[in-house]
Amino acid sequence: MAEETTGVLQPKGRTKAKTRYLKHKKERRKLNKKAKAASSNLPQSKNFVAEDDTASEKSEEDEDEEAERDEGQQKALPVPTTGTKSPTNARRKKRQKVSVDVEDVEMEVPEDTQPPKSPVPTEPLPSFPLPALPDAPLKSILALQGLNKGLVDAEIVAPSTLLAISSDASTDGGTILSEKMRRRLHDLGITELFAVQTSLLPFLLPRNPSHRALYQPYHPPRDVCVSAPTGSGKTLAYAVPIIEILSSRIVTRLRALIVLPTRDLVVQVRETFEALSKGRGLKIGTATGQHSFSHEQSQLIADSSSNLSGGSSKVDVLICTPGRLIDHLNESPNFSLQHLRFLVIDEADRLLAQSFQDWLAQVLSAIRPPKQVIKHSLSDVCQAKNTSNNETFLPKVPDAVAPAFLHLLPYPDVPSFITEKKESSCQKLLFSATLTRDPGKIAALELRNPKYFVVHGNENNSGVLDVVTEKFTMPATLKEHLIVCETAQKPLIFFHLVHSHDVINVLVFTKSAESTTRLVKLLEFFENSFSEDPNDRVVVRAYSSDLGVAERKSILESFKAQKIQILVCSDLISRGIDISHVSHVVSYDAPVDMRKYVHRVGRTARAGREGDAWTLVEEQEARHFKNMMKESDHLDSVKRLRLSQHDLEPLVPHYDRALALLKEVYSRS
Numbered sequence: 001m002a003e004e005t006t007g008v009l010q011p012k013g014r015t016k017a018k019t020r021y022l023k024h025k026k027e028r029r030k031l032n033k034k035a036k037a038a039s040s041n042l043p044q045s046k047n048f049v050a051e052d053d054t055a056s057e058k059s060e061e062d063e064d065e066e067a068e069r070d071e072g073q074q075k076a077l078p079v080p081t082t083g084t085k086s087p088t089n090a091r092r093k094k095r096q097k098v099s100v101d102v103e104d105v106e107m108e109v110p111e112d113t114q115p116p117k118s119p120v121p122t123e124p125l126p127s128f129p130l131p132a133l134p135d136a137p138l139k140s141i142l143a144l145q146g147l148n149k150g151l152v153d154a155e156i157v158a159p160s161t162l163l164a165i166s167s168d169a170s171t172d173g174g175t176i177l178s179e180k181m182r183r184r185l186h187d188l189g190i191t192e193l194f195a196v197q198t199s200l201l202p203f204l205l206p207r208n209p210s211h212r213a214l215y216q217p218y219h220p221p222r223d224v225c226v227s228a229p230t231g232s233g234k235t236l237a238y239a240v241p242i243i244e245i246l247s248s249r250i251v252t253r254l255r256a257l258i259v260l261p262t263r264d265l266v267v268q269v270r271e272t273f274e275a276l277s278k279g280r281g282l283k284i285g286t287a288t289g290q291h292s293f294s295h296e297q298s299q300l301i302a303d304s305s306s307n308l309s310g311g312s313s314k315v316d317v318l319i320c321t322p323g324r325l326i327d328h329l330n331e332s333p334n335f336s337l338q339h340l341r342f343l344v345i346d347e348a349d350r351l352l353a354q355s356f357q358d359w360l361a362q363v364l365s366a367i368r369p370p371k372q373v374i375k376h377s378l379s380d381v382c383q384a385k386n387t388s389n390n391e392t393f394l395p396k397v398p399d400a401v402a403p404a405f406l407h408l409l410p411y412p413d414v415p416s417f418i419t420e421k422k423e424s425s426c427q428k429l430l431f432s433a434t435l436t437r438d439p440g441k442i443a444a445l446e447l448r449n450p451k452y453f454v455v456h457g458n459e460n461n462s463g464v465l466d467v468v469t470e471k472f473t474m475p476a477t478l479k480e481h482l483i484v485c486e487t488a489q490k491p492l493i494f495f496h497l498v499h500s501h502d503v504i505n506v507l508v509f510t511k512s513a514e515s516t517t518r519l520v521k522l523l524e525f526f527e528n529s530f531s532e533d534p535n536d537r538v539v540v541r542a543y544s545s546d547l548g549v550a551e552r553k554s555i556l557e558s559f560k561a562q563k564i565q566i567l568v569c570s571d572l573i574s575r576g577i578d579i580s581h582v583s584h585v586v587s588y589d590a591p592v593d594m595r596k597y598v599h600r601v602g603r604t605a606r607a608g609r610e611g612d613a614w615t616l617v618e619e620q621e622a623r624h625f626k627n628m629m630k631e632s633d634h635l636d637s638v639k640r641l642r643l644s645q646h647d648l649e650p651l652v653p654h655y656d657r658a659l660a661l662l663k664e665v666y667s668r669s
């Protein structure tokens with residue numbers, strides 16, 4: 001160990017004083033050994049002896065060191081130093097190595113604070129373990145901290161779980177579905193239940209009839225949150241139980257409300273409900289703003305002339321966008337949510353991000369029985385019965401009021417032994433392929449003891465962890481590709497994919513309506529140049545919010561009928577839209593976040609079908625994109641495709657021609 005000095009180098013040769021000192025020391029050692037041999041009649045353990053030896057050697061080493069230092073000090077004294085401290089004032093410290101069980105710790109111990117040395121060797125003190133820091137908690141545990149219990153206890157469902165739907169009238173084959181429903185599903189070509197459906201149906205359709213009841217004010221059902229990949233059949237997972245439960249109804253009331261982020265999705269979900277509920281007598285309505293407000297009112301409300309405590313409805317199921325829903329809540333007489341048995345929030349994370357007119361708070365407040373109670377004493381009521389005031393006290397249609405709202409009626413409070421509070425029987429069902437983990441947003445939903453279902457390849461806790469850390473599951477049948485390219489080459493690469501990789505029946509996502517229009521024009525010019533025969537040309541159309549409702553509907557229908565092979569769009573239809581024959585998705589402009597990526601690529605590889613997703617990433621975006629993928633543990637699933645100039649060359653003359661025509665069009669406008 002290097003010794004600290006006060007700026008003077010110490011000579012290391014032996015002096016007379018040191019020789020004398022060493023001689024004395026030898027003699028002292030001999031005497032010590034003799035004394036020890038004489039006194040130790042007791043047997044000693046090997047360990048103890050070894051320790052003793054070490055200790056005595058150590059003390060001798062210390063003495064040697066001390067002697068050398070004294071000698072050095074004596075020599076150093078006369079030498080004047082140029083430093084700020086004189087050698088006499090300088091406090092000299094000795095680095096002493098303290099050996100402990102766990103690790104070596106070096107401490108600076110001032111020489112003058114050392115205890116005086118005992119001439120008799122002492123036993124070393126027993127060493128105690130140092131206080132140790134507890135192990136850091138696992139990342140997975142940290143991620144789960146502060147989360148609601150429902151999510152931690154989520155039911156993880158393997159995507160491969162399937163259950164055959166029995167066509168035998170005498171048995172449901174464990175599906176818990178009525179014979180009517182099983183027959184209907186078979187008619188629609190659905191012969192087995194997908195993973196999300198196998199776990200959700202038994203939960204939403206308990207065998208006990210009282211748990212299926214429309215009103216359960218004292219034991220309301222638990223709410224449900226579902227995270228399942230795109231195209232895994234979430235719509236059926238809620239539509240089937242809703243139809244099964246509501247089919248038992250006697251009178252029409254608004255009992256199921258399905259909220260979706262776009263009109264296109266409302267239309268799609270309505271089609272599913274109508275197909276599944278055929279012959280069950282349920283009435284399905286929509287509210288999207290596509291028709292005039294008064295037309296919608298006339299479709300939804302049976303009686304808007306008198307003020308009815310329990311509302312009045314022409315439909316059992318209402319499928320709507322949040323904006324129009326709020327308009328009806330605020331402005332349509334007798335539009336009431338008090339009878340709701342189901343509130344479905346599909347694409348929940350997207351809808352919860354929409355604060356439009358604080359729609360969620362308004363809906364929840366319309367479902368929740370108000371606390372304010374206007375009560376009258378029995379004598380008041382009796383008195384009123386004999387007066388003309390009778391009508392205001394006793395409304396005409398009390399049966400229309402939901403049990404949890406009965407206290408609002410001006411009847412006297414009848415003493416009861418039941419002290420439990422009545423609650424709304426509405427069961428909230430949340431669905432998404434990218435379910436939010438934001439505790440603030442989940443809290444805003446006022447969920448009742450929520451039960452989580454997570455469809456995930458990994459059936460242990462990591463399924464939950466992936467929801468928590470927003471690592472989303474992709475369909476198993478999806479193949480993902482990445483092409484990093486120069487901005488100027490993007491159109492050419494896209495045309496190459498269309499003609500060399502058979503990328504047709506494709507949804508192409510761009511960043512804006514303007515880039516959609518431009519790409520469509522460029523591709524049309526390119527096709528005209530590339531294929532002489534018009535029948536060989538690929539048909540491409542734009543689908544954007546710039547188009548009218550009717551035009552959008554007709555374009556979507558033509559695409560579904562495969563009269564259009566390439567549909568270029570913005571993120572308007574990146575969520576939820578289900579078009580079975582889409583075999584490719586191209587992100588012409590790379591998505592900026594993982595959620596967008598998941599929903600875009602999820603337009604293909606649906607319901608167990610194969611599909612390819614291609615993402616074109618400009619060189620300057622590559623880093624961000626790769627980081628985004630890495631954070632979601634997804635980079636390895638994306639294959640990089642490298643294209644050479646040679647691959648693109650045959651297309652260049654046609655592309656140049658198309659580009660020149662496009663420039664001409666834009667310069668004219």
Ligand SMILES: Nc1ncnc2c1ncn2[C@@H]1O[C@H](COP(=O)(O)OP(=O)(O)OP(=O)(O)O)[C@@H](O)[C@H]1O
Binds near residue numbers: 230234235
């Ligand atoms: N059990 C089933 N058997 C066969 N096809 C099914 C089954 N369940 C659903 N499908 C079909 O799978 C497709 C995808 O279903 P759905 O649109 O409900 O997916 P999703 O999970 O809601 O997807 P996204 O998250 O993209 O909205 C639909 O065409 C639907 O008809």
